[in-house]
Each structure stands twice: as C-alpha cells, then as structure tokens.
Amino acid sequence: MPAVYVLFGALLTVTTSLALGKLLLRQLGIRLYRQEEHVFAFVTGAVCLSAITFLLCALGAARKGVFLGVGLVALAIAVWRGMHRPVGEPLPPLRGFWKWLFGVPFAVFAVLYFFNAMAPEFSPDGSGYHLGLVARHLRTRGFARLTTNMYANLSQGVELLYLYAFAWGRHSAAALVHFAFLVTLPLAMLAYARRFGFAPAGVCGAILVFAAPVVGIDGTTAYNDVALACVLFTLFYLLQIWAAEPSPALLVPIGLLAGFCYAAKYTAFLAVAYALLFIGWKLLRRRQPMWRPLLLVSTCALVMIVPWMAKNWIILRNPLSPFFNAWFPNPYVHVSFEKEYARNLRHYDGLNSYAEIPLEVTVRGSVLGGLLGPVFLLAPVGLGAVAWPAGRQLLLAAAIFGAPYAANIGTRFLIPPAPFLALAMGLVLARLPGAVPVVVLVHTLASWPSVLTRYCAPTAWRLTGIPWRAALRLQSEEDFLNSKTTLYGVARMIERLAPPGSRVLSLDQIPEAYTSRDVIVGYQSAFGNVAREMLYTPLMSDVVPAGRVRFRFPPQALRAIRVVQTASGGPDHWSIAELRLFHGERELDRAPDWRLRAHPNPWGVQRAFDASPLTRWRSWQELFPGMFVAVDLGRREIVDSVLLECSRDQYKVALKLEGRDESGAWKLLSDAPEQWEGTLELGLRRGAVEELKALGITHLLLFDHDFGADDFRTKGAVWGVTQLGEWYGARLYRLD
Amino acid sequence: MPRRFLLAAVTLAGCTSIPDTYAPPIQRKPLNPSEPRAFGHFVNMNDPNAEAYFVKDVSPNLEGGAWRWTGKRPELKFFLDSVDNLSFVMDYTIAEPTFTSTGPVNISIFINGQLLERLHEKTHGERHFSKPAPPALLRKKGVNVVAMEIDKVWVSPADRAVLGFVLTRAGFRQ
Numbered sequence: 001m002p003a004v005y006v007l008f009g010a011l012l013t014v015t016t017s018l019a020l021g022k023l024l025l026r027q028l029g030i031r032l033y034r035q036e037e038h039v040f041a042f043v044t045g046a047v048c049l050s051a052i053t054f055l056l057c058a059l060g061a062a063r064k065g066v067f068l069g070v071g072l073v074a075l076a077i078a079v080w081r082g083m084h085r086p087v088g089e090p091l092p093p094l095r096g097f098w099k100w101l102f103g104v105p106f107a108v109f110a111v112l113y114f115f116n117a118m119a120p121e122f123s124p125d126g127s128g129y130h131l132g133l134v135a136r137h138l139r140t141r142g143f144a145r146l147t148t149n150m151y152a153n154l155s156q157g158v159e160l161l162y163l164y165a166f167a168w169g170r171h172s173a174a175a176l177v178h179f180a181f182l183v184t185l186p187l188a189m190l191a192y193a194r195r196f197g198f199a200p201a202g203v204c205g206a207i208l209v210f211a212a213p214v215v216g217i218d219g220t221t222a223y224n225d226v227a228l229a230c231v232l233f234t235l236f237y238l239l240q241i242w243a244a245e246p247s248p249a250l251l252v253p254i255g256l257l258a259g260f261c262y263a264a265k266y267t268a269f270l271a272v273a274y275a276l277l278f279i280g281w282k283l284l285r286r287r288q289p290m291w292r293p294l295l296l297v298s299t300c301a302l303v304m305i306v307p308w309m310a311k312n313w314i315i316l317r318n319p320l321s322p323f324f325n326a327w328f329p330n331p332y333v334h335v336s337f338e339k340e341y342a343r344n345l346r347h348y349d350g351l352n353s354y355a356e357i358p359l360e361v362t363v364r365g366s367v368l369g370g371l372l373g374p375v376f377l378l379a380p381v382g383l384g385a386v387a388w389p390a391g392r393q394l395l396l397a398a399a400i401f402g403a404p405y406a407a408n409i410g411t412r413f414l415i416p417p418a419p420f421l422a423l424a425m426g427l428v429l430a431r432l433p434g435a436v437p438v439v440v441l442v443h444t445l446a447s448w449p450s451v452l453t454r455y456c457a458p459t460a461w462r463l464t465g466i467p468w469r470a471a472l473r474l475q476s477e478e479d480f481l482n483s484k485t486t487l488y489g490v491a492r493m494i495e496r497l498a499p500p501g502s503r504v505l506s507l508d509q510i511p512e513a514y515t516s517r518d519v520i521v522g523y524q525s526a527f528g529n530v531a532r533e534m535l536y537t538p539l540m541s542d543v544v545p546a547g548r549v550r551f552r553f554p555p556q557a558l559r560a561i562r563v564v565q566t567a568s569g570g571p572d573h574w575s576i577a578e579l580r581l582f583h584g585e586r587e588l589d590r591a592p593d594w595r596l597r598a599h600p601n602p603w604g605v606q607r608a609f610d611a612s613p614l615t616r617w618r619s620w621q622e623l624f625p626g627m628f629v630a631v632d633l634g635r636r637e638i639v640d641s642v643l644l645e646c647s648r649d650q651y652k653v654a655l656k657l658e659g660r661d662e663s664g665a666w667k668l669l670s671d672a673p674e675q676w677e678g679t680l681e682l683g684l685r686r687g688a689v690e691e692l693k694a695l696g697i698t699h700l701l702l703f704d705h706d707f708g709a710d711d712f713r714t715k716g717a718v719w720g721v722t723q724l725g726e727w728y729g730a731r732l733y734r735l736d
Numbered sequence: 737m738p739r740r741f742l743l744a745a746v747t748l749a750g751c752t753s754i755p756d757t758y759a760p761p762i763q764r765k766p767l768n769p770s771e772p773r774a775f776g777h778f779v780n781m782n783d784p785n786a787e788a789y790f791v792k793d794v795s796p797n798l799e800g801g802a803w804r805w806t807g808k809r810p811e812l813k814f815f816l817d818s819v820d821n822l823s824f825v826m827d828y829t830i831a832e833p834t835f836t837s838t839g840p841v842n843i844s845i846f847i848n849g850q851l852l853e854r855l856h857e858k859t860h861g862e863r864h865f866s867k868p869a870p871p872a873l874l875r876k877k878g879v880n881v882v883a884m885e886i887d888k889v890w891v892s893p894a895d896r897a898v899l900g901f902v903l904t905r906a907g908f909r910q
Contacts, residue, residue, distance in 0.1 A: 590760035612764040683767035718821045
C-alpha cells in the first residue's frame with residue numbers, strides 16, 4: 001500500500017472526526033477554550049463517525065466510496081459553517097520552561113510513534129482479529145453473520161474507525177488512527193491541567209503517559225486501549241468542566257462518550273455508571289433536579305450502546321456475547337469456554353505470584369505484555385493527591401477505570417487508568433521543587449527504545465526503533481513483515497494455496513488481516529471447539545468413544561426415554577457419542593419423527609444420534625444434577641435396553657435412565673448400568689476429516705508445536721489430507 | 737447478509753428462535769462398511785462378544801474381569817475392511833507362576849500363517865506389542881487369522897491343563 005494512501009486513509013478519518021465533532025459541539029453551543037475544542041471535537045467526532053460507520057455496516061454499505069462521500073460531506077458542511085475558524089479564548093499560557101519540558105519529549109516521541117504507526121502492521125492482536133474483522137467487514141460491506149469468532153462479538157467502536165481508514169489505507173492507516181488518539185491524549189491531559197490551574201502537574205502526567213513504552217506500542221498498532229484511555233479521559237474532562245460550569249449542552253457529549261466507552265471495550269462499561277453517578281451526586285448536592293439530566297445522558301449513552309447489544313442479540317442470541325452465556329444460552333459460545341477464558345485472563349503463564357505484578361508492569365514487561373516504565377514504581381506517591389479536590393477526582397477515576405484490571409492483568413489494561421494516576425502523581429511531584437523535570441527526564445530517557453532494551457526483559461512487548469524506511473515504503477511491506485514475524489508468511493501461504501472460499505481450521509490465531517480466507521480458530525467459538533474436538537478424537541484415548549454403558553430393564557412399551565445425569569462438580573463434562581435403543585438384539589431404527597432433546601446444549605444433541613464415533617453431544621459445562629438427553633419416540637415402542645457409547649473423560653458422571661409411558665409420567669427404568677470397554681473402530685482419522693468436511697472446513701493449518709502435528713505429518717494418507725505448503729513450521733493441509 | 741440490519745432488527749429478533757427439539761440427523765456411513773457385527777478388527781478379552789473372535793486355544797473363562805489364559809497356540813480371527821497403514825497390537829502378560837516353571841519363552845506371531853514377529857521373553861510381566869502389519873500379509877474385506885504360538889507351556893500336574901500366557905487384548909489399529 002503506497003504511503004500516500006496510508007496517509008489519506010488516516011487523514012480522512014481524523015479530519016472527518018474533527019469536522020463532525022466541531023459541528024456537534026458548536027451546534028450545541030458549547031463554549032470551550034480554543035485548544036480544548038480541537039481535542040473534544042476529535043474525540044466526540046470520532047464517536048459520531050463510529051456510529052455512522054456502524055449504521056453503514058448494518059445497511060451493508062461499508063464501501064470505500066461511501067466512506068469518502070461521508071467524509072467529504074462532513075468536511076464541506078464544516079467548512080461552509082466556518083468550523084475551521086478558531087473560536088473561544090486560548091487557555092492560560094504555559095510558561096516557557098514547562099512548554100519546553102512538554103514540547104520536546106512530546107515532539108520526539110511523536111516522531112517515534114508516527115513512523116512506527118506508519119510502518120506495516122504486525123502486532124499480534126492488531127493483525128490477528130482487530131484488523132482481521134475490519135478486513136472482513138470491508139469484504140462483506142458490513143456486518144456479515146459471523147458466529148465463529150468470539151472477538152467479533154465484542155463491541156468494536158474503535159475498530160469501525162479503523163474500518164473507515166482501512167478502506168483507503170489498509171492496515172497502517174488504521175494504526176495511524178490509533179496514533180491520532182495517542183497524540184490527543186497528552187494534549188487533553190495538558191489542556192485539563194491548564195484549565196484547572198496545575199499546568200506543571202499536567203506536563204508531568206501527560207509525558208508520563210505519552211512516553212510509557214506500553215502506551216507507545218499499543219497506540220501505534222491497531223489495538224484500542226489508548227483510544228479507550230483517550231475517550232475515558234475526555235469524558236472525565238467534560239464532567240469536570242460541567243461540574244465547574246454546569247451547562248445542559250455538555251450532557252450530550254458526556255452521554256455519547258460514556259456510551260462509546262462500552263462500544264469501544266466491554267471493560268469500560270463502568271464509564272456510564274461513573275458519569276451518571278457523578279452528575280447525580282453533583283445535582284443532589286446542589287439540590288437541583290436530576291432526572292432530566294440523567295435521562296439525557298442515559299439516552300445519549302444508549303444510542304452508542306444499544307446497537308452493539310442489538311447486533312449480538314440478533315446474530316448470537318446474547319446481547320453481551322461472548323460473556324454471560326449461562327444467562328443467555330446460545331449455540332455459539334460455550335459456557336465452559338467463557339469460564340476458561342476468564343480464568344486465563346487472570347492468570348498469565350510465567351507469573352508466579354501477584355506480588356510480581358508491580359515489577360513486571362513497570363520494569364520487565366515480558367510476562368504481562370509490556371511495561372509502563374520504572375518511574376511508575378513511584379505511583380503510590382500519587383495517593384498524596386487526595387489532599388486536593390482535583391486529586392481526589394483523579395484518584396477516584398483511576399480506581400474506577402482501573403477496577404477491570406482484576407479481570408485481565410495484562411499491562412495494557414492499566415492504560416485506561418494511567419492518565420488519572422499520572423496526573424495525580426504530577427500533582428504531588430509538582431509540590432517538590434525540581435521533581436517534575438527530573439521525573440520527566442528520567443522517564444523519557446528510560447522509555448526510549450535503545451535505553452529500554454538495556455533493562456527490560458528481552459521479550460518485552462515494546463517499540464524497538466524507528467522503522468522509517470518501512471514507514472515510507474522504501475522497504476517493501478512483504479520484506480518488513482517477514483523480518484518481524486513468521487506468522488505473516490503463514491497468512492500469505494493460506495492466501496496463496498487455499499482457493500477463494502476456503503475455510504481453514506487453525507488451532508492458533510494467525511494474522512487474519514492478511515488473508516481473505518475464512519480462518520476458524522479452534523478456541524474462538526463453539527463451532528471451533530467442536531471442530532477441534534473432532535480433529536483430536538482419534539488421537540486422544542480419553543476422548544475416543546470406547547466406553548460402553550448399557551441400561552437393561554424389563555421389556556415395556558415406552559413413548560420416551562431420557563438419560564439423566566445426577567452428579568455435580570468439575571472438571572468433567574458429560575458427553576455421549578451415540579445413544580442406541582434396543583429391543584432384544586435389535587436396535588431401533590432412528591425414525592424421522594423421533595424428537596431429540598438435551599439440557600444443557602440442546603443444539604448439539606443430534607451428534608449423539610448420527611452414527612458417527614467422531615461426534616458427540618457434550619454438556620460443555622461442568623456437571624450438575626438434572627442434565628439429560630431425551631428421545632421422544634413419537635409412538636409406543638417396546639424397549640428393553642439403552643446403550644451409550646461414550647468417552648472416558650467423564651469419570652464423575654452418574655447416570656440413571658427414565659422412561660415415559662402412556663400415562664405421561666417419567667419413571668425410573670434403571671440406575672445401575674453395565675459398563676465395559678468397547679472396541680475402537682478403524683478409520684477414525686479418516687472419519688474425523690470427513691466430519692470436518694461436513695462442517696464446511698476445507699483446509700487445516702497445523703504448527704509443528706500443535707498437539708498431533710507429528711501424526712498428521714507422518715500419516716497424511718491415513719487422515720486423508722495433503723500437505724500444500726510449509727512456512728517456518730506451519731503446515732497447510734488440504735482435506736481430500 | 738443483513739442488508740437492512742437496523743430496520744429489520746425488531747422483526748429478526750422475533751425470528752431467530754432456535755428449536756429445542758431436533759429430529760435424528762442423517763446417519764453417517766459406517767467407517768468400515770464391510771465389517772460384520774459379530775467380529776471386527778480388535779478384541780478386548782472382556783468384550784461381551786469376545787468369543788466370536790476365538791478360533792482355538794483361548795480360555796472361555798474370563799479372569800479378573802479383563803483377561804484370559806491361552807494355550808500353546810491361541811488363534812484369533814479378525815475382519816479387516818482395509819489393510820493399509822495397520823499395525824498388529826497385543827497386550828499380554830508372561831505370568832510369574834508359569835514363568836517360574838518354564839523359564840524364558842518365545843512367542844511367534846503369525847498372520848494368516850506368515851510370521852510377523854518372534855518375541856523372546858526373558859522375564860515375566862506385562863507387555864505391549866505393536867508392529868506394522870504389511871498389507872501383503874492381510875486379506876482386505878476378509879477374515880484374517882492371527883496365531884500367537886508360545887514355545888513352552890505350563891502343564892498343570894493336577895488336571896493336565898495347559899497354560900501359555902495371559903492375553904488382555906489384541907487386534908489391528910491404525
């Protein structure tokens with residue numbers, strides 16, 4: 001992608017946001033200082049542009065030309081209405097020393113960040129799902145019904161801004177949009193501090209955040225944490241202005257921004273509650289009516305929130321997907337996955353104790369993915385800011401927006417509260433003569449890539465230099481990306497060797513943003529979980545349905561039977577590969593008018609009745625009494641035994657069989673089944689591949705470190721697969 | 737693609753109910769369509785139909801719920817739907833009481849009369865044997881007889897019963 005397109009895509013997004021924001025703010029008659037207006041206009045405009053892009057995606061009109069049209073119209077109206085002419089008074093001036101102390105580090109790091117953002121995108125999540133989904137939206141011109149990627153179920157407010165830029169400038173344009181938020185954040189922090197009279201603290205806080213290594217790398221890639229931090233801080237800033245100068249008009253952008261925080265990231269859902277409680281508390285203390293203001297804020301917030309919930313409700317039957325699946329049962333995300341996912345986010349491999357977190361997030365940066373810089377070890381001094389009203393507000397915001405960190409202890413989840421904490425630190429340090437310049441100097445030096453390398457962990461997530469040749473496209477994207485990650489080549493191998501329309505099952509996330517093929521990652525959906533299990537069944541003795549459980553009872557006419565599970569607890573799940581009914585030696589044919597039911601996971605019940613040893617109904621939840629699989633026979637049938645073919649990975653399961661006769665009442669038929677080990681069928685590997693093909697999967701991507709990879713490599717003919725290509729230990733197979 | 741996404745939202749929300757009962761799905765074809773019900777490619781000695789696999793010299797008595805004594809030359813029959821990429825697999829035990837009497841033994845494994853392997857057992861204990869079976873030794877879509885001949889047996893002084901070794905499971909796997 002030529003650099004000019006990259007810049008155009010990003011500039012179109014930023015200028016359209018600015019135009020929309022200025023139009024909104026001036027239409028509302030909000031009076032701001034001149035420097036503030038730019039900040040608020042960009043952020044509120046971005047919120048509006050994201051909402052417009054959502055609408056276009058919903059209408060299937062997410063096209064390059066449409067985006068350009070929206071931008072040109074917004075810009076034309078803005079110019080026509082004179083939005084380019086500054087209004088408002090300038091903020092109180094920044095004294096020379098402080099101007100330099102802020103300006104020099106800001107400019108130097110802005111250059112570093114600009115070239116990194118401009119360089120081809122290779123961040124794991126950015127090129128994996130953030131832009132993978134963006135690219136998919138662009139290909140399908142909107143929200144295609146996607147149920148096989150749980151990341152698509154998350155709100156994507158920031159990603160829709162990336163989409164707007166991506167349409168013209170692809171991956172780097174999206175990263176540049178994030179970069180725009182990155183440079184806006186310290187400007188907003190400084191403007192806030194200047195307005196409320198503690199500019200030195202603002203300089204300190206702004207540079208502490210701006211130069212923080214994890215903020216730098218996050219904000220120059222297609223992640224969204226810095227954008228969220230910027231919106232959260234802008235929301236806080238607007239609330240502080242409203243508290244000082246109550247104006248009903250401010251409540252509109254406050255509501256929009258609060259709602260957008262949810263639209264940007266679920267973990268920021270507290271922003272709405274924070275805004276409402278803040279406003280309610282202030283009005284209560286002023287003895288002013290609060291319901292209309294709160295209603296206005298709530299309505300504006302809901303405008304940003306409801307579309308995402310509605311999208312999930314329509315597509316996934318769960319407005320909060322991929323979470324709360326026990327509340328909103330659905331076939332797309334398993335309850336067990338949700339529990340495991342939440343647990344994994346709280347426990348990072350390599351972290352032996354939570355006591356290691358402070359050093360990890362400030363100095364080492366490897367295990368938790370990035371570092372804030374050693375100066376943040378001084379963060380506790382920020383608690384001293386509780387002595388001042390502004391400090392109390394900042395610490396309260398830091399506590400609220402830092403609370404979700406408990407759910408994900410990665411360093412980047414500290415970015416949203418970091419601006420508040422940094423300003424609180426600044427408030428305290430500014431009282432100590434000479435402390436702010438020293439801290440700023442030490443932090444900027446310690447955060448510069450070449451210095452950083454000397455003390456952080458070698459694998460710490462960070463920027464490593466200024467890739468100006470790649471940024472200006474003097475080095476080809478292909479060369480640059482291949483030099484940075486082998487995964488890019490994997491994505492391109494898929495693009496090259498799997499024909500259009502292919503569906504590739506992978507057990508690992510790859511840079512989906514660089515392939516147009518449908519990549520199903522095994523852990524990312526119920527569909528992927530099932531496909532992965534089918535693949536592994538021939539290789540895992542505990543999963544192969546070699547167990548036999550037979551209930552025998554006196555022959556009798558029944559209309560329905562059900563197998564009920566009575567035990568509770570984990571980690572076992574209950575599963576049945578096949579459920580067969582017998583009268584004597586004769587197995588009852590599975591008639592079309594039979595009706596099959598299961599609880600939980602009713603959607604998988606057919607897999608216990610498809611005559612395939614490679615598929616199974618599974619609870620996908622830990623055991624609880626009352627789980628059942630039932631067959632309504634539709635008429636009376638003489639039955640005297642029921643045979644279950646099942647796997648061994650369910651040691652705690654306790655079963656009983658119940659039957660229903662003409663009376664309609666369920667009665668116990670047997671609770672003491674015979675159990676023995678059955679014989680495994682030959683051809684399970686080939687059968688697994690056939691089942692995957694029945695799911696529409698055409699290719700398989702296996703890394704040499706994946707479980708079973710050796711078996712595929714050495715027994716390709718047995719599986720019925722052909723290796724099409726290999727790239728640094730990643731092998732692409734075609735299912736024959 | 738939901739082209740009128742928002743406009744249709746309310747309507748769609750009412751239309752996306754997922755049934756909670758299902759009819760039986762299309763039945764999959766058997767993985768080994770020619771394999772008869774009576775016996776197949778692998779047998780555990782405690783399978784309910786294990787005796788369907790016995791040709792000779794395997795005790796009709798199941799011991800300990802899992803294993804059976806063999807005689808001098810036990811033979812089992814297996815049906816193989818295909819003969820590619822198969823290994824003959826056997827779990828067996830040289831029992832200490834018989835080993836004390838016989839000393840080291842040799843067990844020769846024949847598939848359809850052709851030698852696959854000769855095992856020299858110097859100690860007693862449990863064993864797992866697995867070896868690829870050349871397709872040339874096997875009969876596709878047909879019955880294959882596997883013999884496991886032990887060179888020295890223990891003979892009961894009381895009733896002249898002949899005991900070879902302990903067999904737990906045997907058959908073919910991929």
